[in-house]
Structure formats: C-alpha cells, structure tokens
Amino acid sequence: MSGRFEAVTTPLHGLLVLTRRKMADERGFLSRLFCEDDLAAFGWQGRVAQLNETGTTFKGTVRGMHFQCPPHAEIKLVTCTRGRILDVAVDIREDSPTFLQHFAVELSEDNACSLLIPQGFAHGFQALTDEVRMIYAHSHPHTAAAESGLNPQDPALGIDWPLRVINLSPRDAAHPWLSPDYRGVAA
Numbered sequence: 001m002s003g004r005f006e007a008v009t010t011p012l013h014g015l016l017v018l019t020r021r022k023m024a025d026e027r028g029f030l031s032r033l034f035c036e037d038d039l040a041a042f043g044w045q046g047r048v049a050q051l052n053e054t055g056t057t058f059k060g061t062v063r064g065m066h067f068q069c070p071p072h073a074e075i076k077l078v079t080c081t082r083g084r085i086l087d088v089a090v091d092i093r094e095d096s097p098t099f100l101q102h103f104a105v106e107l108s109e110d111n112a113c114s115l116l117i118p119q120g121f122a123h124g125f126q127a128l129t130d131e132v133r134m135i136y137a138h139s140h141p142h143t144a145a146a147e148s149g150l151n152p153q154d155p156a157l158g159i160d161w162p163l164r165v166i167n168l169s170p171r172d173a174a175h176p177w178l179s180p181d182y183r184g185v186a187a
C-alpha cells in the first residue's frame with residue numbers, strides 16, 4: 001500500500017469514502033486519482049474499463065440514480081474535480097441488510113474525497129455549485145442495453161436533496177417509483 005489513499009467505511013458494506021493524499025511542494029501538489037494496486041485493497045477488481053468526465057452547468061441539477069444490470073454491473077470511483085456536490089449511493093443488492101438504504105457525502109475540488117461504489121449500488125449526485133466537473137472510473141464498459149436507474153425523487157429512497165432539484169434528464173425523470181415488491185439486483 002502506498003499510503004496515498006485513506007479509506008473510511010460507511011454503514012453500507014463495501015461502500016467507502018476515500019481521501020486522496022496530496023504530495024505538496026513549492027509548485028503545488030500531486031495526488032493519485034486512481035491506483036490499481038492501492039484500490040485493489042479497497043475492493044476494486046480488474047481493470048479501469050472507462051474513465052469519464054462530466055460537466056454540470058447549474059447548481060441544483062441532479063443526475064441519477066444510475067446503475068448497470070448484471071453481468072455489466074460496475075464498480076465506480078467518483079471524484080469531483082471542480083465545485084461541490086452531494087454524492088449519493090443507494091444499496092440495491094438483493095438480500096442486503098441495508099437494502100434501499102443510502103449514504104450521502106459531499107465531494108468537492110477542495111476536500112480530496114472520492115466515493116468508491118461497489119457493484120449493486122445506484123449512484124447519483126446533486127450539484128451544489130455551478131460548473132461542476134466529475135471524473136468517473138468504471139470497472140466495466142458503458143453498455144446501454146444494461147443501463148437502468150431509480151427515480152432520485154422516489155419517496156422509497158428518502159434522499160433529502162439539499163437544493164431544489166432541477167434539470168433532471170428525461171430518462172432520469174421517467175424512472176417509475178419503486179413498487180413495494182422491488183427486490184433489487186443480484187450482487
């Protein structure tokens with residue numbers, strides 16, 4: 001272990017908040033956004049299939065709650081490199097003792113934190129500032145046919161978004177609220 005990441009557990013098994021250590025000098029700093037050896041110790045398995053960037057223009061915008069269905073389920077490492085967000089992961093692992101519970105954490109360009117999200121979670125966030133930038137490492141490639149999601153405003157999830165929710169994509173807004181017999185995904 002390089003000691004470049006500090007992991008803090010959450011109430012949802014396997015979901016971790018990672019803090020990146022900044023190697024500072026008189027020029028500024030360097031920190032690792034991803035390191036295969038380090039993250040393997042925190043549960044990352046296999047390669048980085050994709051590294052994505054998103055930009056979100058206006059605060060209040062919510063993207064989510066996204067996941068890919070098995071066998072295309074993915075581990076995600078989510079990082080905010082500009083602005084501030086509230087990042088949220090929902091446990092949708094069938095038979096999980098914390099099924100449908102969620103964990104929220106503020107990620108920002110300043111706090112050097114990332115959320116390491118195992119397979120079996122739906123992920124979303126709300127921009128708390130304008131002009132947010134995010135970096136996503138995905139363990140599996142984007143597979144449109146395997147994409148699914150939960151409605152971020154579904155009362156069954158009980159997510160208390162700090163700002164009025166705006167700019168949901170048509171797809172995200174169209175996710176139906178969960179039926180009482182929703183069982184989640186095989187983890």
Ligand SMILES: Cc1cn([C@H]2C[C@H](O)[C@@H](COP(=O)(O)OP(=O)(O)O[C@H]3O[C@H](C)C(=O)[C@H](O)[C@H]3O)O2)c(=O)[nH]c1=O
Pocket residue numbers: 050052054063064066067123124125136142169
């Ligand atoms: C993920 C992905 C998407 N796309 C295409 C599909 C759509 O035409 C367009 C936007 O996709 P989407 O609306 O799913 O993007 P976001 O809502 O920003 O999703 C992102 O934010 C939420 C919170 C997440 O958790 C997702 O993992 C992350 O991708 O990009 C691609 O071409 N490649 C990709 O890897």
